Amino acid sequence: MGRVFSAFDPDLQRPVALKFLQREDHELAKRFELEAQSQAKVDHPNVCKIYEVGEWKGQPYMAMQLIEGDSLAACKAALNQEQKL
Numbered sequence: 001m002g003r004v005f006s007a008f009d010p011d012l013q014r015p016v017a018l019k020f021l022q023r024e025d026h027e028l029a030k031r032f033e034l035e036a037q038s039q040a041k042v043d044h045p046n047v048c049k050i051y052e053v054g055e056w057k058g059q060p061y062m063a064m065q066l067i068e069g070d071s072l073a074a075c076k077a078a079l080n081q082e083q084k085l
Helices: 026-040 072-078
Strands: 002-009 014-021 050-056 059-065
Touching: 002 059, 014 026, 026 050, 026 059
Parallel strands: none
Antiparallel strands: 002 014, 014 059, 050 059
16 A cells, blocks of 8 residues: 655654555545554554654655564565464
């Protein structure tokens, strides 16, 4: 649904992950917003925190906790179904 980039928040002096939608689609934007709202309600060490949602040059984004490591795509072959979930 989106692309995630590593970034730095100069105001709060911390690394963040920025997730942007890949294309303009009203329905997808609604799902993106619901994803952010749902994720923001979860407080668990294995779920990154949502810091902010907004729009940049008309493109919706989420600013969230940056968790270092390989992406799921990079390590999925080594994980079983339970670990992926």
